Amino acid sequence: MFHNKYEGERLVRITRRSLFASCAALGLTACGGRIENRVTAASGSKADPNRKPAPNFTLKDASGKSVSLADYKGKVVLLNFWATWCGPCKIEIPWFVEFEQKYKDRGFSVVGVSMDDEGWDAVKPWLAKNQVNYRMLVGDDKVAQAYGGVESLPTTFVLDQDGRIVNQHVGLVSKSDYENEIHKLLENRT
């Protein structure tokens, strides 16, 4: 088949390179497809079996009082990053109001962190028009980075009584999913 041994080996080398290139191209194609799916449908939930500690932060509430996440140790916390311009966030907020009312006496709290660039100038007018019964804070880049960048909103972390991250939800999640998680943590059936 080959004219000589050298040519035969050269052809095999070329073939091997072609195969390598094809494998790489196939890998890239598969990889690209996966990325595309992840970006276009990036919403979802990620339970963390190792439960890393939620990074602590101190931010101001609407009255100017400093609030630390560490203040909530011993409670199940739903830490919700949102913004006044985020439509899906506004679907979840009434659920969180309901959860706060329903479970606050059982050791549960919601903490809202607004990521509006305009800070309280944007948040206060929104709060004036919408009844929110839980602690609302205004976030900054440092807090966002500590929580992985918070690129998409809403992003919500569910924390256990030891201040560890049990679950992270990116995008709109069903009310029952949240409520089931809260129930489990409050009943210590984790």
Added chain:
Amino acid sequence: MKTRFTSCLRIAPDRAFVRGLILLPGILFALQAQTTLNSLSSVVTVVAPEKVIAKRGTTQDIQFTVQVKSGYHVNSNTPADEFLIPITFTFGSDAAVEITSITWPKPSLEKFEFSAKPVSVFQGDVKATAKLKPTASAQPGLTHVIGKLRYQACNDRMCLPPRTLEVRVPVEIRN
């Protein structure tokens, strides 16, 4: 071709091939990270004219297209909710030309899973027209002006932060 492929499989891989295979996951990971960043930043792109000729003392229409990635939408220039961020296109105040007006297409009123009432949005290719006018201080010749498109994009389950996309537009000012 089939024969060559078979031959290839029969021969033990050489060191370069093995090295390539070892490096492949790393290369793919790096490319994946890069592609992720590109994908996130390319939810919206703008196609602007290659060159604009603007005569002093007159206005010139230029058309540009805002391309919104499939599955996403941006708020229109007239969102119904006061807290939503409208799409805008501006030139810096030091630019050689100013925008006297922008005509956006008619937005669509879409009902999303998250919206109690329809939201005024743009999706897909959004063709807009801007009227440009050289400023009083503009000198004849070729200059580049930076257009700034500010937008805020969402899909039906989540939103991305508002972003400003800069578009470099070559403009030839003529007397």
